[in-house]
Amino acid sequence: MAAFGKQSFTFRDVRGYSAVMHFVLGSDTAGDLTTYAATLPALLNACSNAVIVSAIGPYSLESTGGYGTNSEYPNAVDKADVVMQAADSTLHKMGIPAPILTANFFADGETVDVSATALAALIAALTGATSHAVAPRSHAPFTLGVGGMRIRTKNRRKTNIRTLTPDLGGPDE
Secondary structure, three states: OOEEEEEEEEEEOOOOOEEEEEEEEEEOOHHHHHHHHHHHHHHHHOOEOOEEEEEEOOOOEOOOOOOOOOOOOOOOOEEEEEEEEEOOOOEEEEEEEOEOHHHHEOOOOOEEOOOOHHHHHHHHHHOOOOOEEEOOOOOOEEEEEEEEEEEEOOOOOOOOOOOEOOOOOOEOO
16 A cells, blocks of 8 residues: 545434544555545435435535435434454444444344445445555555444534524523
């Protein structure tokens, strides 16, 4: 690998909440790195109910202002934590916000199915031969999608007396 770059994608769900995914990408040349990074948004959107609204890194995208799809697991606080294994045998988690139920999970709705079509395409792109995602510290390339599970994280919204509660529509106390 001759070129490495940090790539970030910002997602927005149907309610307007956002989530960010970070990757470290590696490729033979800087031009290949930019081309490779540009293929990831379509693959990520196929796995998520949220929509990518901006990107920073080798591939840049100005804010589009879109909103995600109202479907099963529509919130950015729901994530499909996919575990990837790097060439140096370390494990790394990748959280896909607002995951599509049928595109990412087994019938139980909790266990990630790495052989599902959309997720398998994303994993194949992340473990590519010449361009691929790499481990953040060691820059060892990802070689395998191991599995994963559904995670629900807390919403990090700042609230005060002037903020309206989403459930009640009145002032927060």
